Amino acid sequence: MKNEKNVSLSVINRLPRYHRFLQELLDNNVTRISSDKLAKLMKVTASQIRQDLNCFGGFGQQGYGYNVELLFNEISEILGSDNLTPAILIGAGNLGKTIAGQVQLKKRGFKLIAAFDKNLDLVGQQLVGLTIKHIDDLERFCVSHKPKVAVICVPKDAASKLGDTLVDLGVVGFWNFSSYDFAVSHDTLTL
Amino acid sequence: MKNEKNVSLSVINRLPRYHRFLQELLDNNVTRISSDKLAKLMKVTASQIRQDLNCFGGFGQQGYGYNVELLFNEISEILGSDNLTPAILIGAGNLGKTIAGQVQLKKRGFKLIAAFDKNLDLVGQQLVGLTIKHIDDLERFCVSHKPKVAVICVPKDAASKLGDTLVDLGVVGFWNFSSYDFAVSHDTLTL
């Protein structure tokens, strides 16, 4: 397998989608598939698929195509738990709860490792298997656990204070459900 | 004002952000701003700002910069109600209700013109000023009102049946909060 460095964000963002389509194929007992067939299925170009998959190594075989199970396992590994990007949820109110439950972070390559809120009524409650922490613990937590992504589910006013702090604490990506506009020069994640 | 044709989606997607920053400047009684200053504020390049704004006409003045109020008004007009892209909400359950309330479609250039659900308990209820309609009315509604964007807030199984139908009905953009992966060759909107 070739060096995984320099794989563009565009490619990485597409991996979960490959994963899902391969899962589907597996479910339907499809054992092999060509870039051309997969391309038609996913409504992308075959070139893109070959380019993308080749970032991680020669998974295919000339004249044959790709082994669905092998490819699925390879991508699973790349996206595997060890490779999931740690994310935190900030704001565990109605919006936060809904997002946490529905947005399927894992399928997108993220793993929720903590949830924070300032409301003491919520602190201590369980949310998708996590105990909601008080927002005052945010800094200490980030220093020790180094989450890379923050899912922002707080009102505008609260959000406006979070941006710089989080960036200082090492957060490099925001998935922003508040109406505040992070004027930080970091990637905002695509839904 | 020059021809507004051929303005890229990237530029259009940035307009709401310009709008918000100009609003802020107005609130702070700033009357003029150079592309350079605005660039620093928004953490983008001055070139990009000048290129973007010039898609719609020469709003600036050499040696002076941009008149904040004038520019704000121009962008307001471009994003104005008449120019808001009509959108529909599909799925008015907990997720749909939260999204409808929180995601601020208008700030992103969309106007919610209808909400649909299959649950008869929800049909008839009010949601952000709209009466929730039954999903069976979807097709008739789309034919007559031609929404361009659909905000999908239904479970995976329900979502999977919607994609092609909606595309056939003229929907060209999806803002997808379900876990179903629309394999349609249309733009998915960026959060």
Place this chain on the structure above:
DNA sequence: TAGATTGTTAATCGATTAACAATC
């Protein structure tokens, strides 16, 4: 082997950034 299909290089396309002449 012959046909199919990858891996990979080259071409294209579009968006971003840089540069600067025009001009307020």
Place this chain on the structure above:
DNA sequence: TAGATTGTTAATCGATTAACAATC
């Protein structure tokens, strides 16, 4: 006028698509 700053062209950059030699 002189300085500032736009409007706009040209250069750069990155991502996508096309093409095809390698090869299973």
